[in-house]
Amino acid sequence: MKSLITVLVVLVLLGCKSEEKKESLYTAPADTAEGTAAELSPSANLGKEIFDGKGNCFACHKPDQKIIGPSIAEIAKIYKEKNGNIVEFLKGKGEPIVDPSQYEVMKTNFSITKNLSDEELKGLEDYIYNFQAP
Ligand code: HEC
Missing domain, CATH: 1.10.760.10 (Cytochrome c-like domain)
Structure with missing residues (x-):
């Protein structure tokens, strides 16, 4: 049970990381004061x-x-x-x-x-x- 929780925690952390990456990739091109607008x-x-x-x-x-x-x-x-x-x-x-x-x-x-x-x-x-x- 404990190891299952560990696996879940790792998965969640990995999930967050890749999410973060996506976001920084997405906002990178619009690197201006006004953002995408x-x-x-x-x-x-x-x-x-x-x-x-x-x-x-x-x-x-x-x-x-x-x-x-x-x-x-x-x-x-x-x-x-x-x-x-x-x-x-x-x-x-x-x-x-x-x-x-x-x-x-x-x-x-x-x-x-x-x-x-x-x-x-x-x-x-x-x-x-x-x-x-x-
Ligand atoms: C209550 C719903 C409604 C709202 C709010 C609305 N429209 Fe429309 N609009 C329509 C409908 C239905 C049509 C399709 C009829 C038509 O083509 O005239 C349309 C069509 C249009 C067209 C195409 C006109 C054409 O040549 O056929 C334009 C441009 C347009 N709307 C712009 C706007 C703008 C800008 C606003 C805000 C100021 C707006 N609409 C708000 C319902 C709405």
Whole structure:
């Protein structure tokens, strides 16, 4: 019994060690003051803040999975393909090109996005375009 415990303790310790290693490997490339966020431009960073914060966009848009709204990856893909304009869309001036059948649901958010500045809207666009699935 005692030796079994010893084996378990060793396994746990080894487990922790390799975990530590993984983590240091993972964080190494982003060796900057801002950490991983440094990969985004200031504008895209602003967009990310709004997307995950006061814009509440994350409630319906997940990175690479459709929930209530299409995934960020899908929006980026279709807007790039069709040369769309996310800023105009969020101002309520564009036509939906990703999932027009669900446009009514997205439209409810224009009450939020209409109060955002051009800089903030451009940030959202930059964030969506530069989004890299984790
Ligand atoms: C209540 C859920 C909900 C929230 C919150 C939400 N969306 Fe959406 N969004 C949707 C749905 C549903 C669609 C699909 C309909 C469509 O394509 O217009 C969509 C579509 C979109 C599209 C593609 C539009 C197109 O051309 O078809 C963009 C861009 C977008 N959302 C951005 C945002 C941003 C930015 C925010 C935050 C300010 C946000 N959404 C918040 C539900 C939501």
